[in-house]
Amino acid sequence: MANFYTDNSDLRHHLTHPLMQRIVALKERDYADARKYDYAPFDFEDAMDSYEKVLEIAGEISGEIVAPNAESVDHEGPRVVDGHVEYASGTVKNLDALVKAGLMGISLPRRYNGLNFSLVPYIMAADMVSRADAGFVNIWGLQDCAETIYEFASEDQKQRYLPRVCAGETMAMDLTEPDAGSDLQSVMLKATYSEADGCWYLNGVKRFITNGDGHIALVLARSEEGTKDGRGLSMFIYDRNDGGVTVRRIENKMGIKGSPTCELVFRNAKAELCGDRKMGLIKYVMALMNGARLGIAAQSVGVSEAAYREALAYARERRQFGKAIIEFPAVSEIITMMKAKLDASRSLLYETTRFVDMYKTLEDISKERKLEKEERDEMKRYQRQADAFTPLAKGMSSEFCNQNAYDCVQVHGGSGFMKDYACERIYRDARITSIYEGTTQLQVVAAIRHVTTGTYLNMIHFYEEQPVSGDLQNLRTRLKALTALYEQAVEKVTASKDNEYIDFQARRMVEMAGHIIMSHLLILDTERNESFRTSAEVYTRYAEAEVRRNAAFIESFDINDMAYYRKN
Amino acid sequence: MSLKIVVLAKQVPDTRNVGKDAMKADGTVNRAALPAIFNPEDLNALEQALQLKEKYPGTTIKLLTMGPPRAADIIREGLFRGADGGYLLTDRAFAGADTLATSYALSCAVRKIGDFDLVIGGRQAIDGDTAQVGPQVAEKLGIPQVTYAEQIISAENGKVVVKRRLERGVETVEAPYPAVITVNGSADDCRPRNTKAIQKYKYAKTPSERQGDESAYLCTLCEERPYLNLTEWGVADVDADLSQVGLAGSPTKVKQIENVVFQAKESKTLTASDSDIEELIKELIVNHTIG
Numbered sequence: 014m015a016n017f018y019t020d021n022s023d024l025r026h027h028l029t030h031p032l033m034q035r036i037v038a039l040k041e042r043d044y045a046d047a048r049k050y051d052y053a054p055f056d057f058e059d060a061m062d063s064y065e066k067v068l069e070i071a072g073e074i075s076g077e078i079v080a081p082n083a084e085s086v087d088h089e090g091p092r093v094v095d096g097h098v099e100y101a102s103g104t105v106k107n108l109d110a111l112v113k114a115g116l117m118g119i120s121l122p123r124r125y126n127g128l129n130f131s132l133v134p135y136i137m138a139a140d141m142v143s144r145a146d147a148g149f150v151n152i153w154g155l156q157d158c159a160e161t162i163y164e165f166a167s168e169d170q171k172q173r174y175l176p177r178v179c180a181g182e183t184m185a186m187d188l189t190e191p192d193a194g195s196d197l198q199s200v201m202l203k204a205t206y207s208e209a210d211g212c213w214y215l216n217g218v219k220r221f222i223t224n225g226d227g228h229i230a231l232v233l234a235r236s237e238e239g240t241k242d243g244r245g246l247s248m249f250i251y252d253r254n255d256g257g258v259t260v261r262r263i264e265n266k267m268g269i270k271g272s273p274t275c276e277l278v279f280r281n282a283k284a285e286l287c288g289d290r291k292m293g294l295i296k297y298v299m300a301l302m303n304g305a306r307l308g309i310a311a312q313s314v315g316v317s318e319a320a321y322r323e324a325l326a327y328a329r330e331r332r333q334f335g336k337a338i339i340e341f342p343a344v345s346e347i348i349t350m351m352k353a354k355l356d357a358s359r360s361l362l363y364e365t366t367r368f369v370d371m372y373k374t375l376e377d378i379s380k381e382r383k384l385e386k387e388e389r390d391e392m393k394r395y396q397r398q399a400d401a402f403t404p405l406a407k408g409m410s411s412e413f414c415n416q417n418a419y420d421c422v423q424v425h426g427g428s429g430f431m432k433d434y435a436c437e438r439i440y441r442d443a444r445i446t447s448i449y450e451g452t453t454q455l456q457v458v459a460a461i462r463h464v465t466t467g468t469y470l471n472m473i474h475f476y477e478e479q480p481v482s483g484d485l486q487n488l489r490t491r492l493k494a495l496t497a498l499y500e501q502a503v504e505k506v507t508a509s510k511d512n513e514y515i516d517f518q519a520r521r522m523v524e525m526a527g528h529i530i531m532s533h534l535l536i537l538d539t540e541r542n543e544s545f546r547t548s549a550e551v552y553t554r555y556a557e558a559e560v561r562r563n564a565a566f567i568e569s570f571d572i573n574d575m576a577y578y579r580k581n
Numbered sequence: 582m583s584l585k586i587v588v589l590a591k592q593v594p595d596t597r598n599v600g601k602d603a604m605k606a607d608g609t610v611n612r613a614a615l616p617a618i619f620n621p622e623d624l625n626a627l628e629q630a631l632q633l634k635e636k637y638p639g640t641t642i643k644l645l646t647m648g649p650p651r652a653a654d655i656i657r658e659g660l661f662r663g664a665d666g667g668y669l670l671t672d673r674a675f676a677g678a679d680t681l682a683t684s685y686a687l688s689c690a691v692r693k694i695g696d697f698d699l700v701i702g703g704r705q706a707i708d709g710d711t712a713q714v715g716p717q718v719a720e721k722l723g724i725p726q727v728t729y730a731e732q733i734i735s736a737e738n739g740k741v742v743v744k745r746r747l748e749r750g751v752e753t754v755e756a757p758y759p760a761v762i763t764v765n766g767s768a769d770d771c772r773p774r775n776t777k778a779i780q781k782y783k784y785a786k787t788p789s790e791r792q793g794d795e796s797a798y799l800c801t802l803c804e805e806r807p808y809l810n811l812t813e814w815g816v817a818d819v820d821a822d823l824s825q826v827g828l829a830g831s832p833t834k835v836k837q838i839e840n841v842v843f844q845a846k847e848s849k850t851l852t853a854s855d856s857d858i859e860e861l862i863k864e865l866i867v868n869h870t871i872g
Contacts, residue, residue: 014598051806052780055798066783067776074773115776128776 015080017141018065018072021318023356024137026542027363028064033133036367037061039374040131050123064134070114071138079107079145086146086271087438096259098226098273100152107149108183111142117156118179121163125175132370133363136311140362143315144322147442148269150312152224157304158184158231162250165288165297170250174229182228186301187251187277189221195455197233197294198243202279204234213249213286215257215279223449225275226260228253231301232284233293246293249284257282268441303399305450306407307369310362313407313414313446316439317355320414320421323436324348328424338424347424349551351417356548357531358410360538365402371395398472401463408456409527411446418443454520461519465507469526470500476533481540488553492532495557498564499525505567514572521563528556583639584736586630587691589702589715590623590644590659592652596707597621604840617651619658622703624771626764629733630701631663631772637736641665645690647675647683653787656811660782661774666808668694669787672815677828680709684717686826689819691722699736700761704729712763719761726761727754731768787813 018024037060038044044060046053054060082103089101100108111117119135121127143150159178163171178184193199202217215234219225230251237245251258257280264274288297325348328339338344372395375388384392421436422429429436447453463469473496477489502525506518535549594615596603602614627642634640644659644667646652656667670690678686691700700722705712712728719726731746736758745752746765784799785808795803803809816826824830851857866872 052777054780055802062783063780066779070774070776070779110773113775114773115778119776128780 015076016069016072017075017080017144018068018137020072020076021141022544023359024068024140025065026538026544027359028068028133028137029061030133030363030367030541032367032371033061033131036131036133036370036374039371039378040129042378046123046129053123053129064130067116067119067128067130068134068137068141071111071116072141074107074110074114074116075141075145078110079142079149082107083146083149083271084435084438086148090270091263091273093260093263096261098224098260098263098275100273101271104149104152104271107146108152108181111153112181116153117181118159118175119156121159121175121179125163125171126179127175132307132366132373136307136362136366139308139311140315140318140359143312144318145315146271147312147316147319147439147446148271150308150315151269151272152183152227154308154312155184155186155224155227157308158186158229158301160304161231161248161297161301162287164300165248166250170285170287174250174252177229183224185222185224185227185230186305187219187222187225187230187232188298188301190218191220194221195452197298198241198246200233200235200246200294202232202234204236204247204249204284206236210283213284215249215251215282215284217279218261219275219277219279221264222275222277223272225273225277226253226258230258231287231297232279233298234284236286236290236293243294244291246295246298247290248287248293248297250287251282251284255283266445268438268444270441302450303369303403306403306456307362307366309446309450310358310365310403310406310410313410313443314355314359314362316443316446317351317358317410317414317417320417320436320439320443321348321351321355323434323439324351324417324421324424327428327434327436331426344424347420349547350555351420353535353548353551353555354413354417356538356545357535357552358406358413360534361402361406361527361531362410364534365399365406368395368399368402372399397468401460401468401472404451404456404459405463405469405523405527405530407450408447408453408460408523409531412453414443414446457520457523458516460523460526461515464503464519464522464526465515469530470496470503473499473526473529473533476530476537479537479540481536485536485539485549488532488536488549491553491557492529492536495525495529495532495560498560499529502564502567509572511572514575517575517578518567518570521567525560525563528559532556582737583637583641584633584698585696586633586640586642587694587697587700588623588627588630588642588644588659588664589687589700589718590627590646590655591620591703591706591708592617592646592648592655593620593706593708594618617654619655620703620706620708622705622707622764622766624703625766625768626701626703626762627659627662627664628769628771629730629762629764630699632769633699633733633736634663643667643694645687645694646670647678647686647690650787650789650813653790653811653813657782657785658774660785661779662772663775663778666812668812668814670814670819671787671789672826674816674823674827674829677831678826679831679833680711680713680717681832682826682828682830684714684721685830686816686819686821687714688718688721689821690814691718693814693819698758699733699741700759701730701733702761702763704763704765715761715763722759722761724759724761725756726763727756728763730762730764733762782808785809785811787811789813 034057037057044055047055054063086101086103092099118127119130120132123129139154162174190200205214232249232251233246234249235245236247259278261276261278328344329337331338372392375392418440422440425436532553535552538545539549594612595618605611630642642664644656644664646655647670650671653669675686702715716726727743729745730743732744734742739757740755741758742755746767
């Protein structure tokens, strides 16, 4: 009887972070729904109790249904039948269970039949579903797109589409095209307005679309004829019930094989404009991508968790030279590091989630009433922090997820290379996390300005000021030395005022900031919960080695050395 | 067209994951060592009821369970999965009941509920494994029964159509209702608890669970929302005859309980062909069963 919520006390630790009191009060508008809806909470304790009960349901479905189906889904995969997707049978069962449990539209307001939950329990559910099956979480997790409809669509559209998402219809975001991957400004899918019919029609091709045959899709298309860049793109809502889009093929992928990655053909597909024309890429896709990146960070953490558990179980069970292999220092170090990286990325994930939750909720409130000055300042501060932490969380956790998957196979030795153990699937599934929704390299591009403008440094100083007990101060002291190295490196690189050079060193600087921030977060976790001590100690040591490595590289590097790295 | 369904459910010790301390020295079940759960086949029964509710809007499902006060958990668990209400039969006088006394008590409660089309329960409970209670309830109510149901296909115009899972195949039968149906473990698994229902019903309690330890706000809430108050019935509430309930109404007397370790391996099926029979005879000679 596996329950992925109750078997993992780390989740409860993050759910009960002190900031939750404020987040939930804002999200619930001081519990104004309590008398209006029979499932609304009347105070903070009641809300947290509901969060836990709902997470127990999500944990049970993850452990009892989704995880046991993962292997068959990986083998069976989805198929194209008459231009539409047919999921693997296990996927159908997973989805049915989650829909019947009412785990759709978790963070949408109650007036659209959502649960109006904070983003934290939603991301936590994604964390658990990912641990169960990294491919399946994509189908379920695309309910994220509903957030974009909620934020930018008209009230009429919200009332027509959001209750459908809450009732279990799936979504897709149709952005990528054969010639527009990372560079979405090149999107060509054509949107034409028909005066006669009073609606838009879409024509063209989209590629690599996850769950491309979902019921409701957000489509990025060129609405302004003759334009070439991002300013000619608008966002559209396509309803599968209207028809006009067929699935030409499903990609044969290395991993997450249960998730249908579709090539779509739009032939006069009727669609509705979402929000304002020309704002598609500039505003809406950016919002969509930020939400999706947080989702991939959650997916990465879930896969890391699965990798860690598989490795731990195998290392305890496998005996060589008369003892369990976990008793060998070389193996136990791998396992310890896996847990430290897992804990560090999870702490960063939920810290980021809280920042996003704070600013999004305040922004939502600002549509109902004028915010007080302190609230406006607070919103701006959290928005900046969310912007800074989202690419960091996505980048670091997806890289750690890959490292953990690699180490999981390593612990299994020869058996890990065979198809007989789950670690083989985990290894393939992990690989995509550092690629889609922006590669790690693109996360660095998004993160670097928070290195140069000092957002990360300010956060590091903020963490340094949080009170902790005496013995944790020693770790803090070590981190302060690393922060000095980070500052020196940033100073040296930015002083060059050479953008190519800054880009060249960007990943090193972003990672330095990431390691220091994650160490601080683990120290704060340990202050609240002693069970994090090992990870705080281990991760800080790892951070020390990593930060010094990057600092040494930058320190001894001359700007002219870049010539060695240029390839044409 | 809507139905009124009563689901019979029992809280049982989880005998599926039995540890060393599952039995006491005297050979009785150590209930304290085993978690109390919703009897698995009763969950299959609840799922059949929920599917009928989806098929026939307006259908209502009420759970009926007999047990100690904590068996109210079973009613809540049903509410979390989509049932509309429930009744807890609890009374010291009901304690120690065998299947005869249990089915008598349940049939009294079903009569008390009165207006119903279908009574659906699991085939058997994992603690006693008798499979007697469902059929006995039908007998006592004087209504038809369909056992080993795998799927209740329809219930319209006074006729219920049921697919039964039998040892060597399936059989689809029709019966007039009101009727009692007992559901097999091979039927669809029960759906998970629902996130809205769990938030709606989490404060649902029986009067004996609500011992005045609640906040003023919760008290007001329970007044405004009658569904938060679960019905609790004793012997007198269901007009039962005291001599027919509990230990007094149970002719079954436990003489001795023995721990048995199963020796038998898996069963084996042979055809009537000469070669199969010859192989069997050889095997029996080799293991000295015959010869």
